[in-house]
Amino acid sequence: MEFTVGKLDLVRELSLTQGVVEKKSTIPILANILLEAHGDRLTLTATDLELGIRCSCPARVKKEGAGTVPARRLLDYVRLLPEADITIKFLENHWANLTCGRSRTKMAGMSRESFPELPVMPEAVAQIPYKQLSSMISRTVFAISMEESRFTLNGALLVLQDGAITMVSTDGHRLAYIQNVLADGDAHSFRALVPRKAMGEIVKLADEGTADDKVSLAGDDNHLFFKFGERLLITRKLTGNFPDYERVLPKENTHIATLAKLEIRSAIERVAQFADERSKAIRVQFSPGEVRVFSSSVETGESEENVPSEYKGPELEIGFNAQYLLDFLRAISQDQVAFALKDEKSAGELQPASTESINGHYRYVVMPMRI
Amino acid sequence: MKTIFHVDMDAFFVSVEELFDPSLRGKPVVVGGQYDERGVVSAASYAARKFGVHSAMPLRTAYKMCPLAIFVDGHPERYREYSKRAYTVLQSFSPLVEMASIDEAYLDMTGTERLHGPPLRAAHALHSAMHARTGLNCSVGIATSRLVAKVSSDQAKPNGILWIIPGQEARFLAPLEVRKIPGVGKVTEKNLHELGLRRVGDLAALDEKYLERRFGKWGLALAGKSQGLDAGGWFDTEVGEREDPKSISHEHTFNVDTADVDTLESTLAKLSEMVGRRLREHGLYTRTVQLKLRYSDFTTITRAHSMDRATQIDTDLFEQVRVLFRGNWKAGMTIRLLGVQTSSFEKLQGQMDLLDGGHHDKWREALNAADRLRDKYGESAVSLAAGMKGRFRERTHENPAGLPGKEPRRD
Numbered sequence: 075m076e077f078t079v080g081k082l083d084l085v086r087e088l089s090l091t092q093g094v095v096e097k098k099s100t101i102p103i104l105a106n107i108l109l110e111a112h113g114d115r116l117t118l119t120a121t122d123l124e125l126g127i128r129c130s131c132p133a134r135v136k137k138e139g140a141g142t143v144p145a146r147r148l149l150d151y152v153r154l155l156p157e158a159d160i161t162i163k164f165l166e167n168h169w170a171n172l173t174c175g176r177s178r179t180k181m182a183g184m185s186r187e188s189f190p191e192l193p194v195m196p197e198a199v200a201q202i203p204y205k206q207l208s209s210m211i212s213r214t215v216f217a218i219s220m221e222e223s224r225f226t227l228n229g230a231l232l233v234l235q236d237g238a239i240t241m242v243s244t245d246g247h248r249l250a251y252i253q254n255v256l257a258d259g260d261a262h263s264f265r266a267l268v269p270r271k272a273m274g275e276i277v278k279l280a281d282e283g284t285a286d287d288k289v290s291l292a293g294d295d296n297h298l299f300f301k302f303g304e305r306l307l308i309t310r311k312l313t314g315n316f317p318d319y320e321r322v323l324p325k326e327n328t329h330i331a332t333l334a335k336l337e338i339r340s341a342i343e344r345v346a347q348f349a350d351e352r353s354k355a356i357r358v359q360f361s362p363g364e365v366r367v368f369s370s371s372v373e374t375g376e377s378e379e380n381v382p383s384e385y386k387g388p389e390l391e392i393g394f395n396a397q398y399l400l401d402f403l404r405a406i407s408q409d410q411v412a413f414a415l416k417d418e419k420s421a422g423e424l425q426p427a428s429t430e431s432i433n434g435h436y437r438y439v440v441m442p443m444r445i
Numbered sequence: 446m447k448t449i450f451h452v453d454m455d456a457f458f459v460s461v462e463e464l465f466d467p468s469l470r471g472k473p474v475v476v477g478g479q480y481d482e483r484g485v486v487s488a489a490s491y492a493a494r495k496f497g498v499h500s501a502m503p504l505r506t507a508y509k510m511c512p513l514a515i516f517v518d519g520h521p522e523r524y525r526e527y528s529k530r531a532y533t534v535l536q537s538f539s540p541l542v543e544m545a546s547i548d549e550a551y552l553d554m555t556g557t558e559r560l561h562g563p564p565l566r567a568a569h570a571l572h573s574a575m576h577a578r579t580g581l582n583c584s585v586g587i588a589t590s591r592l593v594a595k596v597s598s599d600q601a602k603p604n605g606i607l608w609i610i611p612g613q614e615a616r617f618l619a620p621l622e623v624r625k626i627p628g629v630g631k632v633t634e635k636n637l638h639e640l641g642l643r644r645v646g647d648l649a650a651l652d653e654k655y656l657e658r659r660f661g662k663w664g665l666a667l668a669g670k671s672q673g674l675d676a677g678g679w680f681d682t683e684v685g686e687r688e689d690p691k692s693i694s695h696e697h698t699f700n701v702d703t704a705d706v707d708t709l710e711s712t713l714a715k716l717s718e719m720v721g722r723r724l725r726e727h728g729l730y731t732r733t734v735q736l737k738l739r740y741s742d743f744t745t746i747t748r749a750h751s752m753d754r755a756t757q758i759d760t761d762l763f764e765q766v767r768v769l770f771r772g773n774w775k776a777g778m779t780i781r782l783l784g785v786q787t788s789s790f791e792k793l794q795g796q797m798d799l800l801d802g803g804h805h806d807k808w809r810e811a812l813n814a815a816d817r818l819r820d821k822y823g824e825s826a827v828s829l830a831a832g833m834k835g836r837f838r839e840r841t842h843e844n845p846a847g848l849p850g851k852e853p854r855r856d
Contacts, residue, residue: 219753220753221752221753223750223768224753244799244800245753246753246754246798246799246800246801247754247796247797247798247799248799249799317800321802322799322800352791353791353793353795353796355793355795395796419797421799439799441796441797441798441799442797443793443795443796443797444793444794444795444797445793445795
C-alpha cells in the first residue's frame, strides 16, 4: 500500500480517533490504528472493543491496501512534521515508511489481519442535528453513575418516540431528563442505553460539524451507530433495564423558588468551600422572598449567603450535595432557574426558567441529604 | 495529678448466675455450656478456679479437672442487664465513666474529693453502693494512671479495694510478674523471659533505648508501662473519651472446614448482620466492605469494595460481601475462616436515594427494631433469613454488642 495525504487532514482525523484507542491494553493490536487506502480516500479505524471509530480523508492512492501502526506514536510524530504532503508506504514486514519533505521515518507496524472487524451499520432509524444531540448529552452526562457495579446506570437512556427525542441519566442520587422535538418525520421508535464513554466521543465529533449537519442513528442487537458525515462511531449498547425514571419525576413539588442563576451559582460555589469535603453537604433554607445557603465543617469553618427569590412557600431547610446542584447550574444557558420543592425528605427539582421561550424540556431531580 | 478508679466486677458471669439461682453460691460453677459440649469456659467461680479451671479453657477439659462442678449455660442478656445496672451505679460517682468491657470500667475521679471525700472513702462508698444496688461484689483499684489502677484492682481481688499512693507506682509494680502488665500477652512474656526479664522491676531498671532497639515502638510503651505510666494504644486516651473505631469486623472459624456454598454464604449473612449491628451501635455508616477468606491450608485473602454511598444496613453489606465472595472463592476449596470488615466511616447517612423507593428507610427502621429486640432477648432473637443456616450460638463475650455507655449517638 502506498498513498499521499495532507498533513492537516491526517492530524485532524488521527486526533478524532485517539479517544477510542485503548491506552492500557493487554491486546497490542488495539493500540494501533488501521489505515486503509482505497479509491481516492484514506480510512482510519480504531477500536477498544467497546467503542470503534472510522474516519476518512482524501488521499492520492498509488497502491491500494491496508496496514496498522501505533496510533499515539503516529499522531505525535505527524504533528511535528511541516505542513506538507506525507507519503506513507507499507513494507513487506508490516513496517510503514513515512516521507515528508526531508523527513524519512520507518515505523514498526503490525499486520492488518489481527485487527478486529467492526460491525456494519444497518439502516438508519433517525436523523438528529449535531448540535441537538451534543447539547442533550452535555446536559445529562454528569449525572451518570461512576459506580461500576451499577452497570445499567453507567450510561444514558436514549428514547425516540412520537416525534420526540429524550435522554435520561441517573446515578441513584439525582436524575437528569431532557426532551426535545425531533424534526425528522421519518424517525422510527427507538430505545437504547448509550455508554458514558461513547457520549464523550459523540460530543467531540459533533463539534466538527455545522448547525445544519445531522447525525444518522442506527442500531443492531448489540451496537449503536452514529454517523457524522464520513465519520462513524460504533459503540456496544449497555444491556440491562434502566430504572423506571418516570416514577421518580416529582409530581407534587408545588413550592417554587425562582432564582437568578449566576447569583445562586456563585453563592453555592463559595459556600461549598466550607462544606465537609467528602459529603459536600450544604444546607439550603427557603423562606418567603429569600433563599439562604450555608455550610459548616468542624475542620474548615462556616459560610453563608442570601439570594433574593420569589418564593411564597413554607419555611424549608434542606440538605443537598453542593456538587449536584452546581453540575446543573453550570450546564444550563438560561439566566433564571426554578427550584421546585415538596419537603425536606423528598426530591427537589431544578429547571431552567427564562423569559425567552425555552427550547425543549429539561428537568433535573436531586435527592436531599440527611444532615 | 489524676485519680483513676478501675472497677472490676468479681467473677461477673458466675455472680449474676448466683443471683438467679442462690443454690450455686460457694460451689464450683462453670459458665459457658454443658460439660460434654464443644466450646469454652466463659467464666469460673472462685471455687472452681481452685481446681485450675479458668476462662477460655475447653469445657471438656474443665470437666476433667473438676468433675463435680456445676455447668451452666451462659445468659448474655442477663449479663447485659446487670452490666447496665452497674454502669448506672458508677455514673452516680463520676460523669467520666468508660466501660472497658462488660464487667469492668474506668472512672476519672479527679477533683471529686469535696463531693466524695478522699479516694479510699469514695471507693468504699462505691463498693457498698454497688453491692446494695446490684447484689454484686466488685474490686476497686485506685491510682494516678489507668494502668496502675487496673493492676491494683487485680491485686485487690476478690471484693477488695487497693489504693496505690501517688509516687509509689514503680515500687508497687516492681515485684509483679511482667505478665501482669496490661498488654503483655504470651508472646511478649516469652520474649521478655528470654532476655531474663521476669519481674516488672527488671523491666523498669532497663534503659528505654535498649527496649526500643529490641521491640521498637512497643518497647518504648513497655518502658513507660513498667514505670506505671499510661502508654501505648488506648491507654493514651482520657477516660470517657470516645474514639470512633477505624474499622469494625467479625470473623467466624468453622468447627469443621467447609466448601458448602449455602453454609458459607449464610455465614457471611450472619457476619454482615453482626457488623451492621455494631455500625448502628456506633452511629457510623461505612463505605468500604472487605471480605476475609482463609482456606484449609491457611492461605488467606482479603478483598475490598468501596461503595458510592455509605450504609449501615445488613443487607447492603451482605450484598457487597457476597459479590466479593463469589468473585474470589476458588469454588470447591474448603474454607476455615470467613470475615467481614468495614471501614471508611461517615457519621451521617448523608445522601438519600432516588431510585429505591424508600426501601433503605424501611430497612433502617426494621433493623432498629431488631436491635431493640436483641438488646432485650439476646443476639439470636432476630436474624436475616439468609443468615439462619449460618447461625452460631452467641458466645458469652466480654465485649458484646450493646455495651452500656456505648449506645449510638442520636445526633
